[in-house]
Amino acid sequence: MFAGALAAQHSARTLVMARGIGGTHLGTGTVDVWGPHSPAPSPDDKERRLERGSPSPEVELKKRRTRKHPLGLAGLPALRAALAEFKKICAAAGYPLAGEIHSNFFLPTALGAVRPTCLAPESFTAGEVRQPAELTLARFPGFRDFFADLAVSNLTAAGYAARAVALDLPDFPTRRDSFATDLARAFDEADYRAQVADRWRAALKGVSRLGIPAILGLDEPFTAWRDLSDRLGVEIFEIPILPPSVPGMRLFNNLRRTIEAAGGRVTLGPGIQGWVQADRQVGVIAETAGGPRKLSARSVILATGGFRHGGLESPAKGEVKESVFNLPVTTGKQWFAPLYWDAQPYTRFGVSVNAKMQPVDADGNVIYSNLFAIGGILAGADRLGEGSREGIDLATGWKAVEAMTNAK
Amino acid sequence: MTNDEGSSRITGHASPTSDSWLLTTDLCIKCNICTSVCPVAAVTDLFPGPKVVGPQAQRFREPGAISLDRSVDYCSGCGVCSLVCPQGVQVAEMNILAKAALAERDGVSRRNRLLGRSEQVGRIGSWFAPLANFLLQNKFLRSLGERWFGVSREAPFPKFAWRSFRSRFARSGAGRDAAGIYKVVYFHGCSTNYYEPRVGMAAVKVLRLNGCKVSVAEQNCCGLPLQSNGELAAARAAAEANLRKLAPYVREGYVIVGTSTSCTFALKHEYRAVLGLHSEEAELVAGATYDFFEFLQKLEAEGRWQTGFRHAPERIVYHAPCQLRSHGIGRPAADLLRRVPGVTVLETQADCCGVAGTYGLKAEKYQIAKDVGRKAFHEIQKAQATRIACDSETCRWWLAQHTGLPAVHPVEILAEAYGVKRV
Numbered sequence: 001m002f003a004g005a006l007a008a009q010h011s012a013r014t015l016v017m018a019r020g021i022g023g024t025h026l027g028t029g030t031v032d033v034w035g036p037h038s039p040a041p042s043p044d045d046k047e048r049r050l051e052r053g054s055p056s057p058e059v060e061l062k063k064r065r066t067r068k069h070p071l072g073l074a075g076l077p078a079l080r081a082a083l084a085e086f087k088k089i090c091a092a093a094g095y096p097l098a099g100e101i102h103s104n105f106f107l108p109t110a111l112g113a114v115r116p117t118c119l120a121p122e123s124f125t126a127g128e129v130r131q132p133a134e135l136t137l138a139r140f141p142g143f144r145d146f147f148a149d150l151a152v153s154n155l156t157a158a159g160y161a162a163r164a165v166a167l168d169l170p171d172f173p174t175r176r177d178s179f180a181t182d183l184a185r186a187f188d189e190a191d192y193r194a195q196v197a198d199r200w201r202a203a204l205k206g207v208s209r210l211g212i213p214a215i216l217g218l219d220e221p222f223t224a225w226r227d228l229s230d231r232l233g234v235e236i237f238e239i240p241i242l243p244p245s246v247p248g249m250r251l252f253n254n255l256r257r258t259i260e261a262a263g264g265r266v267t268l269g270p271g272i273q274g275w276v277q278a279d280r281q282v283g284v285i286a287e288t289a290g291g292p293r294k295l296s297a298r299s300v301i302l303a304t305g306g307f308r309h310g311g312l313e314s315p316a317k318g319e320v321k322e323s324v325f326n327l328p329v330t331t332g333k334q335w336f337a338p339l340y341w342d343a344q345p346y347t348r349f350g351v352s353v354n355a356k357m358q359p360v361d362a363d364g365n366v367i368y369s370n371l372f373a374i375g376g377i378l379a380g381a382d383r384l385g386e387g388s389r390e391g392i393d394l395a396t397g398w399k400a401v402e403a404m405t406n407a408k
Numbered sequence: 409m410t411n412d413e414g415s416s417r418i419t420g421h422a423s424p425t426s427d428s429w430l431l432t433t434d435l436c437i438k439c440n441i442c443t444s445v446c447p448v449a450a451v452t453d454l455f456p457g458p459k460v461v462g463p464q465a466q467r468f469r470e471p472g473a474i475s476l477d478r479s480v481d482y483c484s485g486c487g488v489c490s491l492v493c494p495q496g497v498q499v500a501e502m503n504i505l506a507k508a509a510l511a512e513r514d515g516v517s518r519r520n521r522l523l524g525r526s527e528q529v530g531r532i533g534s535w536f537a538p539l540a541n542f543l544l545q546n547k548f549l550r551s552l553g554e555r556w557f558g559v560s561r562e563a564p565f566p567k568f569a570w571r572s573f574r575s576r577f578a579r580s581g582a583g584r585d586a587a588g589i590y591k592v593v594y595f596h597g598c599s600t601n602y603y604e605p606r607v608g609m610a611a612v613k614v615l616r617l618n619g620c621k622v623s624v625a626e627q628n629c630c631g632l633p634l635q636s637n638g639e640l641a642a643a644r645a646a647a648e649a650n651l652r653k654l655a656p657y658v659r660e661g662y663v664i665v666g667t668s669t670s671c672t673f674a675l676k677h678e679y680r681a682v683l684g685l686h687s688e689e690a691e692l693v694a695g696a697t698y699d700f701f702e703f704l705q706k707l708e709a710e711g712r713w714q715t716g717f718r719h720a721p722e723r724i725v726y727h728a729p730c731q732l733r734s735h736g737i738g739r740p741a742a743d744l745l746r747r748v749p750g751v752t753v754l755e756t757q758a759d760c761c762g763v764a765g766t767y768g769l770k771a772e773k774y775q776i777a778k779d780v781g782r783k784a785f786h787e788i789q790k791a792q793a794t795r796i797a798c799d800s801e802t803c804r805w806w807l808a809q810h811t812g813l814p815a816v817h818p819v820e821i822l823a824e825a826y827g828v829k830r831v
Binding site for chain 1: 735
């Protein structure tokens with residue numbers, strides 16, 4: 001989507017096609033660049049981190065510059081430019097992101113773990129666990145997708161001062177389970193926020209910062225967050241919860257609007273097959289309702305993701321296939337590590353590309369002259385373990401669009 | 409865009425075919441992406457959302473058994489859920505069939521029988537057009553209609569045309585061309601035939617101006633209104649009749665082009681995916697069917713689209729109906745209207761205007777449909793356009809009623825730009 005937005009801003013005719021909506025609606029709505037996971041830190045860990053400051057994604061990446069990792073291939077300048085561009089798109093949509101490449105935030109998760117991330121919406125940042133003020137987390141009785149007490153017990157066990165407070169919501173509970181999206185749409189209304197503030201004020205005496213599930217508005221979240229914080233006189237921070245992810249939807253909507261405002265199209269639904277033309281050019285075949293329709297384009301960007309997203313498939317034990325163009329996949333001998341939480345070798349399987357993000361064969365030759373591959377389909381990264389998912393998506397997307405527009 | 413080179417080849421594989429929709433239940437990972445975009449669940453807690461009534465409830469429906477949960481009846485059938493699912497679960501299709509199973513158990517109400525039969529209603533209404541139009545505007549009768557039938561007294565009803573499209577077409581002599589760059593069967597649908605013949609006349613003129621030979625082959629209601637109102641057997645009969653009538657034309661090299669985007673979607677997709685028709689005829693017809701502007705875009709790609717437009721300065725607001733989105737072809741009408749000199753096209757982002765065929769006409773759903781449409785109404789009013797362009801008739805009538813702006817099919821705007829007089 002980000003590459004689509006950049007491409008649309010460069011040239012008028014951009015089409016983003018996807019079989020359904022992807023990771024944004026399931027993710028956290030933050031931008032992870034580099035921040036390997038560790039178990040919830042013990043109080044000792046916390047002390048150390050506070051002294052040292054946060055590990056800097058920039059410094060870490062400089063240390064481990066490798067041509068085999070997508071971030072190494074894209075390079076730091078591309079990563080910096082991509083983050084700046086992404087921040088610009090979000091800011092223009094009235095949804096500013098905070099953060100810089102040289103440091104990470106440490107934000108509480110819905111389970112009460114602590115997670116490093118590079119860029120986060122402004123409405124998340126007051127949750128920074130290294131700040132000394134106690135974390136007060138909201139329990140909405142009847143809302144099943146966030147358990148404040150569980151988060152508090154884990155945060156407390158890790159040495160952070162935290163407690164839970166029960167806060168009622170107006171017009172709640174409803175006749176069915178409410179989803180994060182239902183609450184978010186309610187919080188988009190100023191009247192609703194005013195009612196909420198009146199109800200919560202008494203319970204929040206003495207609270208300096210309040211964590212609530214990420215449900216503060218879909219259409220105008222920044223306004224909703226500022227408005228509620230001001231009405232209550234409390235620093236509010238959002239915590240991403242179970243899907244549907246409201247903060248992820250905000251990013252998706254921002255990107256989609258950016259693409260469409262620049263004259264591009266987003267078509268959801270059709271499955272895609274590859275169409276290899278005579279002159280080493282590719283197009284795609286879209287499975288429309290009526291049947292397959294061929295689409296050719298000057299450039300095609302493949303962003304279909306890894307095994308979990310359908311970009312890679314394993315038709316039989318030990319086999320790997322790239323699902324659209326049947327590109328060669330770089331694999332390894334081992335697929336799995338013995339323990340579930342270990343770094344799993346299969347996550348590094350993927351398509352190998354050159355510095356322009358063009359898929360290459362084992363000898364480094366470009367396979368199709370107008371094809372680029374970006375994001376989760378690329379070989380060499382353990383996106384989850386490294387905490388590098390969105391950093392890779394943005395940097396490789398930026399790089400592909402740069403190569404594509406230069407080639408024109 | 410669609411040129412076929414000699415030595416090209418196809419890689420990857422097709423998605424599972426639509427007759428395996430039941431199996432797609434197990435592809436659901438319960439991620440709730442469908443729920444997050446469902447326009448009905450967003451405005452009412454009477455509907456628990458597509459995931460709950462779809463794949464989740466499906467697991468309790470033994471083959472042949474039906475869910476006891478009636479809330480699936482609040483699904484409007486807009487189909488957005490199937491489009492956004494990253495796993496390929498056919499949520500909307502599942503819900504249509506669950507609704508039909510309920511209708512089979514509990515019987516179909518008089519109201520739904522009436523709304524499902526747009527063709528018969530249209531035919532009888534147009535015999536008595538002036539009288540029928542007068543009666544339908546009468547507030548007292550409409551409130552009786554609401555009480556007896558459950559058809560909302562507020563819901564918009566179009567006016568019956570005194571003379572049907574088919575008879576106008578026959579009289580115009582437009583079907584006598586000997587040849588053309590394409591031989592086209594124009595699928596007009598019930599609304600063009602009985603309510604808006606002007607849309608059909610505009611379509612025929614645009615097709616002929618682009619060098620096509622046009623036929624209005626024997627055809628009947630696509631069956632979609634019957635399907636949406638739970639009468640699957642009747643819908644299937646209508647579908648099979650259409651396939652019998654249309655397939656011979658396709659074998660002779662005709663393509664089928666329609667201006668009602670829900671009818672063309674039925675020919676392309678619903679006959680196979682929902683009604684379970686997998687004959688050779690069904691495949692043939694589906695593959696040869698184009699939505700009107702999709703077909704023009706094909707001509708454009710082949711360098712055969714006529715662009716001799718007069719300057720027609722106008723600000724249009726275009727709404728892409730939910731049914732059009734399900735085609736998976738983008739928004740060809742908006743793309744092509746932009747090519748007319750002087751025309752500015754603004755587009756709504758709202759996924760659905762609310763009416764979803766006959767859903768918003770029902771008394772108990774009228775308010776829900778209106779709430780769903782609020783976003784679209786707002787966008788349209790904000791656009792400060794002179795007209796709404798939309799490829800679906802029920803959306804046009806609904807949007808016109810709730811925004812006060814006239815609503816036309818995009819082909820009417822195109823016909824005007826070609827200099828064709830309004831008909």
